[in-house]
Amino acid sequence: MESAKINAYQLFVVIVLFEMGSAILVGLGSGAKQDAWIAILLGLGGGLAVFLIYYQLYKYYQDIPLTSYVQKIAGKWIGRMIGVSYIIYFLYCAARVLRDFGELLASTIYTATPLIVINCLMIFTIIYGIHKGFEVIARVGELFFIVIYMMAFVGFGLIMFSGLIHLENLRPVLENGLKPVLSTFLTETINFPFGEMVVFTMILPYLNDSKKAKWVCLGGMILSGINITITAVINVAALGTAIFTRANFPLLSTISRIQLANFIERLDVLFMLYLVIGGFFKISIFFYAAVAGAADIFGFKNYTKLSFPMGALVLFTSITIASNFAEHIKEGLQVVPIYLHWPFQILIPSFLLMIAFFRNRKKKEEKSKKLPMEE
Template identity: 50%
Template structure:
């Protein structure tokens, strides 16, 4: 895994599918009501800023992962402590996403199956792929990207021709002004999904065409933001604000309301495929980054040996983090996102970039 190389296009597909992740199927920016699509676009602009922070650090240390340059910037002891906290963060987020996707599949498709079984099967496939390294993950993402593109395109066409889209549900625009939209964008939607781009700081050094990293990243984030905004607007247009904000999975409710020519209906399979493809990619990347960070931190020569033990840890954490889905979502939105995500995605990277700027300016001088 250490000597792997991926192309800029593979980076693009990884980021795009990663950003879709659970953001496509869970309620996004629901506090902004009918202006949710606008909050997503504003959060995307903030996501660009965070991407530039990670890209600037990558330019300073193009051959080092964050776990290594943290030790250069903060000293060996403090750098290792911070790197260890990042490992815990990546493991917890991987477990949280695994729990979310497990809950979705149990709710929608497998109500009689214990969530532990669903999560165990999910993580087993992910561990097997991660064990093969970033090149295999990247090649898989290329194939899944084509499948996802066809699913999104056909799903959107079906929404349009079924007549469920009612643009008037998006009015009035800016009913309560810009402030609640900006608040939603920068207290919720920035961290999920756009701030999670932090994981790619560890993957950037594996890209062959270094000059294309910035372009691939910005294009992927821009496209994902636009598509997420489009589907958020589509959900509100189809369901109305009240139903969208109260639906556990708004996209599922929208898909279930599609009916074409009196026979094409109950297209829940679309939702299940969205869940499996995006969940698979997102958990794989978080898991891979956690695995790689541990191997860098503790100087493990063969990181793949840690894959199965770490898979068990992620599985157990996913089961222990909450007793039910409601408790899980409350903990994530009230505690984890505003405090933990804000620290790891925004505050610490900015702090590291400031130190890197002054240290490298001294060298240049």
């Protein structure tokens, strides 16, 4: 790993930007219709519980990333196989988010620009950021954190003053019972975006004060979860359930409806600015974790040498991952959560924690037996 160090505030900012990332752009929780906000809050609760698994693993192995301590827990060869699997998983997630980013820009502003050109520009920017190091990415995050919140307050104020909010669209609460909400929670909101905190198992060793890790991460998750919930409430209240569930990008539809004093309108630029910033940080974190993990497992002293070939792989995957956007979304909602997110975010870390717990308990028992003998 590089010798980078970040402070607690920088980690907090990066977590908020990462978690909000593309979750605000898409209709998160739309399967629960007007109860999307309940599914998101349940996902936040589940995500916080899952993060405690990652944190406990971090407490056992504070100075090394996931790809290193998995070899200590599961053995060298099995551990390496699991580590390589996580690298592929992070690369795949980076490619999915890159496709989301490219599709939105291609379908709204750059309608005549090929998807590969848009994705190329983003991945080259991210590779440049990786070359500068994680500390630089964290510092850039501090700057854009303020920019995003300024845009959010302006956008929220304009939506309110435009009279777009109709709270009756949020009723009736739990019209179809708990089943749609629980189904959305288990197959969507617990994994995306909250379960994606698994990527920070590669980042936490950079924190300069390990004692603050737990509350910084939980705080970042809670703030981003509240922001995503508020966004879902605004989208449902402004658009209604029918449009909210059908729209690929509900927030864009909401912002497009802003009209104030026959002068302030067509504020899609706010959405696009957030899209570029959120997309950059989301893809960067996944991509950095994959590059750092590959360098760790395969013994590369200079991890930046891997950024170009792995960046090309992410770019190629983002284009070939699906033949069209509808197929891409369907795959992301029906296939990825069950076959990728649940195993890599919840099942494998849970097994690793159980093995680590028994191994560390055994070591403590052996130490306690040695001490009386020495005396």
